[in-house]
Amino acid sequence: MKIAFPTEKYDELESPVYNHFGSATCFVIVDTETNTCEKALNQDLNHQHGKCQPLRALGGRTVDAVVVGGIGGSAFGKxxxxxxxxxKAAEGTIRENLEKLQAGTLVEFQSLDICGGHGDACDHH
Incomplete structure (x- = not known):
């Protein structure tokens, strides 16, 4: 399984998970089958609000899952x-969130959980 974690810096599994998909500087993509990490710079970082292109952000890489603190409706739907x-990411590092995901304790985002906007409209900021 390939899992993308939005981050501000690349420190492999010790990178803190970022709180918003579209404004993350980069992504750490973890392949749980090969136990490898790959850095992907956000190729859609300067998108207009509400117009996030998540597949472009991931540099065209295919992933099975994303673990993130918050995500907008456009990126969520796409x-x-x-x-x-x-x-939904728990506070902490990719390693900590990966352990929670593998233990089945991370909750899947629902459409009611998505961000309505940046700043006060997002409770994860």
Whole structure:
């Protein structure tokens, strides 16, 4: 399984998970079958609000899941339409969130959980 974690810096599994998909500087993509990490710079970082292109953000890489603190409706819908499962991140590192995901304790994002906007409209900021 390939899982994308939005981050501000690349420190492999010790990178803190970022709180918003579209404004993350980069993504750490973890392949749980090969136990490898790959850095992907956000190729859609300067998108207009509400116009996030998540597959472009991931540099065209295919992932099975995303673990993130928050995500907007556009990115949520486009990822879901491409068969990507989206999980709510717990505070902490990729390693900590990966352990929670593998233990089955991370909750899957629902459409009611998506961000309505940036700043005060998002409770994860």
């Amino acid at each position: 990822l879901k339409n491409n068969g990507v499962t989206i999980y």
